[in-house]
Amino acid sequence: MQIVVEHSRKDIHNSDIPVICAACEARHGGVCGTLTASQLTELSRHAARRRVEPGSEMIGQGEAANNYANIIRGVVKLSKMLSDGRQQIVGLQFAPDFMGRPFMRESALSAEAATDTDVCAFPRAVIERLVGEAPGLEHRLHEQALKELDEARDWMLTLGRKTAQEKVASFLYLIATHVDPEKGAAKEFDLPLSRADIADYLGLTIETVSRQITKLRKEGVIRVENSRRVIVPDSRRLTRHAGIDC
Amino acid sequence: MQIVVEHSRKDIHNSDIPVICAACEARHGGVCGTLTASQLTELSRHAARRRVEPGSEMIGQGEAANNYANIIRGVVKLSKMLSDGRQQIVGLQFAPDFMGRPFMRESALSAEAATDTDVCAFPRAVIERLVGEAPGLEHRLHEQALKELDEARDWMLTLGRKTAQEKVASFLYLIATHVDPEKGAAKEFDLPLSRADIADYLGLTIETVSRQITKLRKEGVIRVENSRRVIVPDSRRLTRHAGIDC
DNA sequence: CGGTTCATTGACATATCTCAAGTGTAGTGG
């Protein structure tokens, strides 16, 4: 975070950076951080800022994937569906994550905005050309893939082996950590997901999620306001309910 | 597969390839395929063939990860454990997959041979140096990571949303597909995993796995011999029991 | 042959799901 600020200062004196990028919150996140000024210019020529409403699908399972995007603001759900409608969220992406599955024409999952979201989208062809020119770009994409792989595997443990109580606590802890990575501290935040989404992320039903949240509330592990706002007085305590090994 | 055979023929006339590699079954799989002769020589100087007994741990969760490896033969389980002993297998790796988590000092999971396994191991330092020299190497590692990510997400859907019956059928289908990718054909194979391992892979108990296998057998979807050998007369039929969308 | 490990089967317990009703809360229109 410090570093981002310092770099931003430098950018002000660097007139080579495209205007749209110089003001971009994700200038150094996503894929843009590794690009040179000219590559950034090239990319920004084809880039389009878009605002996405919560619930609107950005790409569907089985559709052609013609775009990559940086998430500027908001949370995006990645999910998979069975033919009979059962659904599982397989990943959440937060700003300033990069979105898109390199080297694949067709999406194996659907991406949908969970909250109000801003993205900066560019055609896959441009990215794939830049990969050949910018040595650091593939490395950045590789790191993002590895990060997502680690997260997916962590979540497999949650899905396969934790109780409903632990699943819900793990989810709350995940969100709390994204808001503020400091361990054991008090936290307060709005849930980016509805109960239905949380259920789809945890492999549970809406009702079970609701009951477990109530249970955590009654035990004093969390407080809840307006059903979306959550207060965690002691996130170490939450951790214990989440079955997280530390 | 065709391609591998053709390349092997060429190798016979290419005396630059290290002897140990020229005879290697994974010569063009894993990471080796993208290396030049001199890079391969460099790598092979530090490489060590090892045979691993089933059940023996190759690396433990939280240990320092000092090695990468190509799997020459066999199946390796990647698993995560909670502090109270609950375990989840988060991935299976088959020959000629590459094993190892690039750019990370410490393993977030444990790797254990499921079957008799041969690997070709090399120190992480050598690989990381070669990444800087061989442009194709990081691309290969990146593709492997993306493949594992796709597999992990597919499995999350299985873990979170499928019934025990569908989970077991999905597992059998996964193994059947690895033996022979042809769709709808009859298949016969030995399970590389014990019932306990299958349970850990599916987020079930041993008893439930056993009951579901019995059920599939009684319905005629599979036949079982010696509890390890499985015959699938019609893998399309198996697919239907696996809740796989096609 | 006995001992060990692994797999199967049964009887019962229980966590989670299902179905149904009830409670907010926000938005809409009169």
Added chain:
DNA sequence: CCACTACACTTGAGATATGTCAATGAACCG
């Protein structure tokens, strides 16, 4: 400002899939 609907969430009662515990069987090995 007050109905009125719509939607998301909560809560309850009962059903059920899966887990737990215990016994048995089958394969393997010294």
